[in-house]
Amino acid sequence: MRPEQQAAAASEAVREADRAPETAQEQQPKKKFRWKVDYYGILFILPFFVVYAIFSLYPMIYSVALSLTDYEGFNRVISIIGFDNFVWLATQPRFWQSLLNTVMIFCMNFVPQMLFALIFAAMFTGKTYKMRGKGAFKGIYYLPNILTATSVAVMFYTLFARPSGGLWQLLTKFGMDWDINLYLMPWPSRIIIAFIQFWMWFGNSMITLSAGILGINPSVFEAAQLDGASQKDIFLHITLPLIKPIVVYSLVVSTLGGLQVFDIPYLFLSGGPVMTGGRNATETVAVYIYKMAFTGDMRYNVASAASVYLFVICMIVSFVLFRITHSDELKQQKRIERRIARRGGTAA
Amino acid sequence: MNEQPVTMTNEEVLMQESLTEAQIHKLAKKQVPLKKRVKHGVVTTVIYILCVLMAIVCLLPLWLLFVDATRATTQINQGMSLIPSKYLVTNFNSLIEFNLPILQAFFNSVFISFCSTALSLYFSTLTAYSFVAYRYKGQKAVWSVILILMMIPGQLSMIGFYKLVVDLGMYDTYWPLIIPAVAGPGAVFFFKQYFDANFSKEMVEAARIDGSSEFRTFNLVVFPTLAPALATNAIMGVVGSWNNYMGPLMLISSTEKYTFPMLSQLLKTDRYSTDLGAMALAVFLTILPLLVVYACFSRFIIRGVAIGGGKE
Numbered sequence: 001m002r003p004e005q006q007a008a009a010a011s012e013a014v015r016e017a018d019r020a021p022e023t024a025q026e027q028q029p030k031k032k033f034r035w036k037v038d039y040y041g042i043l044f045i046l047p048f049f050v051v052y053a054i055f056s057l058y059p060m061i062y063s064v065a066l067s068l069t070d071y072e073g074f075n076r077v078i079s080i081i082g083f084d085n086f087v088w089l090a091t092q093p094r095f096w097q098s099l100l101n102t103v104m105i106f107c108m109n110f111v112p113q114m115l116f117a118l119i120f121a122a123m124f125t126g127k128t129y130k131m132r133g134k135g136a137f138k139g140i141y142y143l144p145n146i147l148t149a150t151s152v153a154v155m156f157y158t159l160f161a162r163p164s165g166g167l168w169q170l171l172t173k174f175g176m177d178w179d180i181n182l183y184l185m186p187w188p189s190r191i192i193i194a195f196i197q198f199w200m201w202f203g204n205s206m207i208t209l210s211a212g213i214l215g216i217n218p219s220v221f222e223a224a225q226l227d228g229a230s231q232k233d234i235f236l237h238i239t240l241p242l243i244k245p246i247v248v249y250s251l252v253v254s255t256l257g258g259l260q261v262f263d264i265p266y267l268f269l270s271g272g273p274v275m276t277g278g279r280n281a282t283e284t285v286a287v288y289i290y291k292m293a294f295t296g297d298m299r300y301n302v303a304s305a306a307s308v309y310l311f312v313i314c315m316i317v318s319f320v321l322f323r324i325t326h327s328d329e330l331k332q333q334k335r336i337e338r339r340i341a342r343r344g345g346t347a348a
Numbered sequence: 349m350n351e352q353p354v355t356m357t358n359e360e361v362l363m364q365e366s367l368t369e370a371q372i373h374k375l376a377k378k379q380v381p382l383k384k385r386v387k388h389g390v391v392t393t394v395i396y397i398l399c400v401l402m403a404i405v406c407l408l409p410l411w412l413l414f415v416d417a418t419r420a421t422t423q424i425n426q427g428m429s430l431i432p433s434k435y436l437v438t439n440f441n442s443l444i445e446f447n448l449p450i451l452q453a454f455f456n457s458v459f460i461s462f463c464s465t466a467l468s469l470y471f472s473t474l475t476a477y478s479f480v481a482y483r484y485k486g487q488k489a490v491w492s493v494i495l496i497l498m499m500i501p502g503q504l505s506m507i508g509f510y511k512l513v514v515d516l517g518m519y520d521t522y523w524p525l526i527i528p529a530v531a532g533p534g535a536v537f538f539f540k541q542y543f544d545a546n547f548s549k550e551m552v553e554a555a556r557i558d559g560s561s562e563f564r565t566f567n568l569v570v571f572p573t574l575a576p577a578l579a580t581n582a583i584m585g586v587v588g589s590w591n592n593y594m595g596p597l598m599l600i601s602s603t604e605k606y607t608f609p610m611l612s613q614l615l616k617t618d619r620y621s622t623d624l625g626a627m628a629l630a631v632f633l634t635i636l637p638l639l640v641v642y643a644c645f646s647r648f649i650i651r652g653v654a655i656g657g658g659k660e
Contacts, residue, residue: 041479042478044474044478045474047475048472048530055524056497056500056505059506060500060504062505062507062509063508065508120402123395137402137403138650141402143410143642146641146642147591148593148609148634148635149591150612151609151612153612155412155631156409158628164425166412169427169428203406207653208654260503262594267612290506290594293510300507300511303507307503307506310504311503315499
């Protein structure tokens with residue numbers, strides 16, 4: 001195995017390194033740092049790209065190729081049928097519903113998540129209100145993020161299940177006696193899944209944002225405080241604009257993650273409850289792809305076509321988001337340059 | 349008693365150069381009128397209450413799960429409780445009777461996550477190192493390619509990957525879960541960032557003058573200096589690989605090769621789902637290793653998230 005080999009090579013090298021100093025003395029004097037060992041630079045990235053080519057790039061091309069064929073189930077004779085799968089998918093309400101579900105679940109999870117994360121990050125990094133036990137709180141908030149999705153799904157399933165779940169217990173205690181099963185209703189199911197996502201990712205966002213706030217030069221805050229700015233003003237007019245890049249970064253990463261969300265929706269209700277027209281209320285695109293390919297008729301072609309759609313959507317979304325931030329950065333840079341130029345003018 | 353007269357104005361206080369933070373705090377307190385101090389106290393209390401509430405939201409589901417693990421099925425059916433009962437041992441015994449391959453699955457997961465993390469660490473650092481230690485034509489383009497690879501959704505390669513694995517005869521083995529770890533653009537990005545801040549040309553140069561080959565320089569001189577970044581990334585890698593559900597779900601079919609997260613899939617089947625107490629215990633047991641790891645290494649993990657390798 002590789003680690004053992006490494007260890008063997010290491011011990012051998014250490015032995016040789018012990019002998020090295022004597023020979024090193026007689027080596028030529030200090031030369032300028034050599035950038036040009038090009039051959040090694042390429043050699044070192046080779047494993048990455050070889051493995052990537054085999055296990056990611058080739059499968060991608062394979063997927064795209066399959067999306068143009070009629071490869072279903074166990075049929076062995078495959079023929080190319082062009083873009084029929086894409087056209088067929090575009091007419092499927094179930095596919096559109098899965099896209100819509102993905103977006104809805106993402107929005108219901110991301111907006112409150114960012115809002116809460118901002119509020120808590122502001123509280124944790126605020127200068128006037130000193131807090132104790134920040135580390136412990138951060139540790140607790142991040143904990144849900146490392147838990148296995150399968151376990152989390154089972155855990156929450158029992159919590160909202162009727163009639164023994166915690167929610168129903170509370171409701172009956174307050175005298176309400178609704179005879180409804182949340183898991184059969186589209187919106188409640190979606191909201192519960194969005195809540196689980198929120199529960200799992202809140203800590204992550206909060207820590208990312210507080211790291212961003214802590215990264216701001218403290219003298220900016222001090223200057224503002226000396227000028228008599230209130231805590232609220234500092235947060236709204238200094239902290240928020242300065243952590244915008246991090247908020248946008250979170251937005252990009254979360255959006256890409258949110259578009260691909262699979263574990264919780266699949267495990268929680270496996271896409272259900274079923275709505276009219278074969279649509280499913282909590283089926284995300286990733287769940288749809290998985291179900292198409294690995295259950296029922298094993299329609300690899302349709303699943304591949306759906307994954308190509310997902311890829312295109314992801315690319316467009318990240319391109320647009322990056323474009324927006326990039327143009328913003330450019331604008332800001334120009335503004336700063338102009339300001340410096342003006343100030344330089346008055347000083348001179 | 350008062351080191352500074354209370355009547356000092358803001359400017360005068362600030363004129364003094366050598367004030368400790370504690371002194372400033374003390375001064376500030378004295379200058380602030382009572383009304384403001386009350387408000388300060390109220391706000392602080394509200395902040396603490398909010399923080400504690402959020403902590404409860406984060407921990408309550410876990411606690412309820414633990415409580416359920418200690419209760420009998422009849423109790424669970426009657427409703428939830430916040431106080432643990434005394435059926436933990438009973439549940440444990442019935443769990444053993446179920447003959448769930450818990451230990452087997454545990455060691456399978458340990459094996460997979462350790463192998464894949466070791467591979468990922470070594471080759472990601474090697475790849476990242478090549479960007480700071482060497483120069484060649486088209487290097488910038490290669491770097492942009494890696495950045496773009498981070499954006500590609502995994503679902504695109506999913507079907508093709510499954511087909512490839514079947515074609516290679518690797519279905520129902522651990523290879524497809526381990527080897528792809530060599531090519532993780534995210535980890536490369538993480539280590540490149542670390543190198544950008546901490547790479548010492550002098551060290552590499554010194555090693556070269558001593559006649560060390562390029563590989564040996566990396567293995568023995570550069571790699572060990574990465575320890576802090578390695579620790580952060582290793583823990584996140586292990587947790588991520590441990591929690592991987594879709595991969596094993598797609599590629600592993602025999603029960604004795606199941607990974608830990610797949611156990612709860614078994615639990616859903618009718619054979620087990622009637623004994624709710626034992627099921628809760630089983631789910632709790634699947635979480636337990638992560639809780640232990642988290643208790644030991646939460647500092648590293650939170651640091652890793654703060655650096656920005658957090659989201660998958």
